[in-house]
Amino acid sequence: xxxxxxxxxxxxxxxxxxxxxxxxxxxxxxxxxxxLMLNAGNLTLVTFSRTNGSIxxxxxxxxxxxxxxxxxxxxxxxxxxxxxxxxxxxxxxxxLLKA
Numbered sequence: 001x002x003x004x005x006x007x008x009x010x011x012x013x014x015x016x017x018x019x020x021x022x023x024x025x026x027x028x029x030x031x032x033x034x035x036l037m038l039n040a041g042n043l044t045l046v047t048f049s050r051t052n053g054s055i056x057x058x059x060x061x062x063x064x065x066x067x068x069x070x071x072x073x074x075x076x077x078x079x080x081x082x083x084x085x086x087x088x089x090x091x092x093x094x095x096l097l098k099a
Contacts, residue, residue, distance in 0.1 A: 006047040014040035027079050027091050038068050 013036055020033030042061040049057025082088075 003047050003051045006043060010043040010047070013030045013037075013043070025091050030091060031075050031079065035068060035072070038064060085098070 017033040017035075017040065018036035020036070021030050024030050024033065042064055045061040045064070047056040047057075049061075051057060
C-alpha cells in the first residue's frame with residue numbers, strides 16, 4: 001500500500017476533528033474531536049517514519065500518545081467539575097472556571 005492512502009486518511013480524520021471542534025458545543029464531543037486530530041497527526045508521523053526507514057516518527061508518536069493520555073486525565077477532570085456544578089457539559093459553561 002502506498003503512503004498516499006495513509007496521508008489521505010490522516011487528512012480526513014484531521015478535517016473531521018477540526019470541524020467537530022468548531023461546530024459542536026458539547027465539551028465531551030469537542031474533547032473527542034481533539035483526540036481524533038492528535039491521532040491523525042500520529043498516523044502522519046508513523047507514515048513518514050515508515051517511508052523514510054527510520055524510527056524517529058514512531059518515537060514522536062509514542063510521546064504524543066503519552067501527552068494525550070495526560071491530557072485525557074486533566075481534561076475529563078475539568079469537564080466533570082463543570083458538569084457537577086452546572087449539570088451541563090456545554091462549552092459555554094466553561095466560563096465558570098474564571099477567577
